Amino acid sequence: MKFIGTVIVCLTGGLLLYGTMDLPDWGDPGSPASTHLSDYYIEHIMEQTQVPNLVTAVLADYRGYDTMFETAVVFCAGLACFLLLRDFRPKKDRYFRHVPTGVMLHFKNPDTRMIADNEFEHMDKDWVPSDMIIKTVCRILIPFIQIYALYVVAHGDFSPGGGFQGGVIFGSSLILMAISYNLKTLVKRVTEKFLSIFAALGVLIYVGLGVGAMVMGGHFLDYGMLAPLLPSDPGHIRALGMLGVEIGVGIAVMAVMVIIYVNIVSEGRHDEGL
Amino acid sequence: MHILINIAAIFFLAMGLIFFLGGAVGIIRMPDFYSRLHPAGKLDTLGIFAMVLGLVIYNLHHFSIEVLLLSIKMFLIVFFVFLASPTATHSIVDAGMRAGLRPWTRKTKKE
Numbered sequence: 001m002k003f004i005g006t007v008i009v010c011l012t013g014g015l016l017l018y019g020t021m022d023l024p025d026w027g028d029p030g031s032p033a034s035t036h037l038s039d040y041y042i043e044h045i046m047e048q049t050q051v052p053n054l055v056t057a058v059l060a061d062y063r064g065y066d067t068m069f070e071t072a073v074v075f076c077a078g079l080a081c082f083l084l085l086r087d088f089r090p091k092k093d094r095y096f097r098h099v100p101t102g103v104m105l106h107f108k109n110p111d112t113r114m115i116a117d118n119e120f121e122h123m124d125k126d127w128v129p130s131d132m133i134i135k136t137v138c139r140i141l142i143p144f145i146q147i148y149a150l151y152v153v154a155h156g157d158f159s160p161g162g163g164f165q166g167g168v169i170f171g172s173s174l175i176l177m178a179i180s181y182n183l184k185t186l187v188k189r190v191t192e193k194f195l196s197i198f199a200a201l202g203v204l205i206y207v208g209l210g211v212g213a214m215v216m217g218g219h220f221l222d223y224g225m226l227a228p229l230l231p232s233d234p235g236h237i238r239a240l241g242m243l244g245v246e247i248g249v250g251i252a253v254m255a256v257m258v259i260i261y262v263n264i265v266s267e268g269r270h271d272e273g274l
Numbered sequence: 275m276h277i278l279i280n281i282a283a284i285f286f287l288a289m290g291l292i293f294f295l296g297g298a299v300g301i302i303r304m305p306d307f308y309s310r311l312h313p314a315g316k317l318d319t320l321g322i323f324a325m326v327l328g329l330v331i332y333n334l335h336h337f338s339i340e341v342l343l344l345s346i347k348m349f350l351i352v353f354f355v356f357l358a359s360p361t362a363t364h365s366i367v368d369a370g371m372r373a374g375l376r377p378w379t380r381k382t383k384k385e
Contacts, residue, residue, distance in 0.1 A: 131368060137361040144354065 049238040051157045059162070060242040064221040068206050071163075071249050075203050078256035082196075087268035096120045130181065138180035145173035153250040157239055163249025167202075170250065171257025178261065187262065187270050195255045195262075202252025209244050279331055286328030293321035306378035307370055311363050318359035326352045 024031030041058055051057040059067050094107040098120055105120075153166030178186040210221040218225030223241025227234045262270055293316070300313025330345045 131365065134361055134365050134368075137357055141354065141357060 049242070050236050051239045051242060053157055053159060055160075056156050056162055056242060056246075060156075060245050061221075061223065061238055064210070064245070067245070067249070068210065068221070071203055071206055071252050074256050075199055075252055078199050078259040081260045081263045085263040085268035086270075134180050138176055142173050142177055145176070146170055149173065149250075149254075153246055154243070156246045157242060163246035164253055166246075167250040167253025168257060170254040171261075174254075174258050175261050178265075183262065183266055183270075183272055186258075190258060192259075192262075192270060195259050198251050199255035199259060200252075202248045202250070202255065205248030205251065206245050209241060209248070213241075276335065279335060283328045283332035286324050286331065290321050290323075290325035290328060293317065293324060297321060307375060308367060308377050311366060315360060315363040318355055322355050323352050 024033075028034065041054060041062070045051065045054050045057045049057045049061055051061075096105040096107070097103070098105065149166045149170035151166075152161035152169060153163055156162030156166070174186060174190055177189075209223065209226070212229070213222040213225040214220050216225040216228065223238045224234070226241055227237045230237060230240055232240055266272060297313040297317035300316075301310050304310045304313065326348050330348050333341060333345050333348070
């Protein structure tokens, strides 16, 4: 079985390498993309969209369909992770710690109900005392990371950055919280419902901007048609449309990052993990 | 004035390079996991501090408010690296001790 797998992988890789032989050389000025398309973008982007960052303008406006389906792919990745890993069965073994004495209790019967007040604390099997240095520094850093993520999302029009990068930074700040405290702290604050709604909401914002343009009488994702809705001069409206799209992408990517992390580290139980 | 700024920038950049070189040699030459983390942690603090300080000084050639803002942003990088890098080193050492990795001593090597 392993041998067959190796053969298939080598065959596919060989075919892909064979396919690359037909591609134009790196930076070839005679290739179709460089002869017509690049010149057009470089000459017209500033007057058409007023976005100084050409990469953002190409990705979010000229090739908006591509980016929309990329966001949908990210959403599907989160959905697949949820469907494959999520486990709703209650856990058999439960561990409790008596806080004043530090005694550990191990329950093997899932039907046992703990009758206790705040003296008992539900905990993981491989629990380690949380480190004060790490907790304090992460508590200081997480808000700055999140502000920086918003900055990256909002600044995608002018400088390197955008929805995907900003969303990943925001998601990683939440993952840092799960690592430095524990998974329960994260799940209590950022619930599964919240994450699922936000993952779908991000894609919805993107598609909604496209459909909004259709409603206003233009083509799908033709942001210029949104001009009557927003108080802005018509030349700048495409930049605003791109900003809205970037925000949608950022929300979706942030939520999917956390969904994937939480599902993988807790084996789908959302109770304990890294 | 420009020549003074250039001299200061070159001085700090060279200092940063020396620290980076020493740290890189240390990571290769040190005998075990914990002692290798020591030069690695030094790199991220003093090396980056000197390098960014050099860049900040060089950046202040044509002084204006925007350039000053850029320099402050560059220094913010140093600030956050100063917070994050020692914590990362600390947590790696902590994880190593919890996992049961013994520190290297000369005696254990001879056995």
